[in-house]
Each structure stands twice: as C-alpha cells, then as structure tokens.
Amino acid sequence: MYYFSIMLVILTSVMYHICCKYINESINPAVSMVGTYSIALILSILSIFIFKNKDIILEFKKLNWASYILGIAIFGIEIGFLLAYRNGWSINVVPLFVNIITSIILIVIGICFFKTRLSMINVLGICISVLGLILMNKK
Numbered sequence: 001m002y003y004f005s006i007m008l009v010i011l012t013s014v015m016y017h018i019c020c021k022y023i024n025e026s027i028n029p030a031v032s033m034v035g036t037y038s039i040a041l042i043l044s045i046l047s048i049f050i051f052k053n054k055d056i057i058l059e060f061k062k063l064n065w066a067s068y069i070l071g072i073a074i075f076g077i078e079i080g081f082l083l084a085y086r087n088g089w090s091i092n093v094v095p096l097f098v099n100i101i102t103s104i105i106l107i108v109i110g111i112c113f114f115k116t117r118l119s120m121i122n123v124l125g126i127c128i129s130v131l132g133l134i135l136m137n138k139k
Contacts, residue, residue, distance in 0.1 A: 013095075020081045021091045029082055036078065093136055100129045 023032050053059050084094050107126065110116035118126075 017081070017091055017095055020078075021085050023082060023085075025086055029079055029086075032082065033075065033078060097133065097136060100133050103129065 048056060104126065
C-alpha cells in the first residue's frame with residue numbers, strides 16, 4: 001500500500017490537471033463543479049463498501065471540523081485551477097508553481113506549529129525551489 005498510495009496520487013493528479021485544462025471554457029464553472037462533485041460523491045459512496053465498517057452512522061459521527069474545512073479547501077483548489085487554466089496559466093507551470101509555494105508555506109507552518117526541523121539539505125532544496133520559481137516567472 002505504501003507505493004500504491006503515492007502512485008494513485010500521482011496518476012490522479014496528472015489526470016486532474018489534464019481534465020482541468022480541457023473542461024469546456026464556455027460552461028459555468030459552478031456547473032462544472034457540480035458535475036465533478038457528483039461523480040466524486042458516487043465514488044465516495046461506493047468506496048464505503050471497500051473500506052468496510054460495521055456502523056456507518058457511527059463513522060459519520062466521528063467527523064470533525066477538519067473534514068468540513070477540507071471540503072472547502074478542495075472546492076477552492078478545484079475552482080482555482082479551473083480558473084487559472086481559463087485565464088492563461090500553462091499546464092506545465094501552474095501545478096509546479098502552486099506546489100512550490102504551498103510547500104514553502106507548509107514548511108513555515110510545520111516549523112512554527114508542529115516543531116519540525118530542517119536539515120541543511122532541506123534548506124538547500126527550499127532555496128533551489130525558490131530559485132526555480134523566480135526562473136519560471138522570468139519572461
């Protein structure tokens with residue numbers, strides 16, 4: 001499961017960006033999200049039977065604030081990428097740009113709130129990523 005889980009993320013991330021790029025530009029973005037989330041809801045319901053639990057109602061009661069905020073975050077990511085592609089961002093730049101900036105923000109959050117530590121090699125990697133951002137945005 002260790003490698004399968006990361007491969008699933010990689011494969012579906014590639015699918016995600018290709019599909020976002022090809023969504024009909026004339027469609028209302030909110031309608032597009034309803035269609036997208038309808039499929040996600042169906043797959044989520046079906047996956048309940050894969051990740052079996054005896055008491056589904058009890059499982060729903062275990063949901064906390066993070067699950068609901070995650071829903072808001074996912075919607076923001078989805079509509080944000082859709083709008084980024086519609087407004088001219090390139091499929092070979094926007095995912096990298098977003099992931100580097102997000103990673104840097106998460107590094108700061110990790111250090112400040114979760115007491116994670118960085119090695120010198122981590123700092124070097126961060127510096128190279130920032131340099132990459134600068135180079136990506138040079139015209």
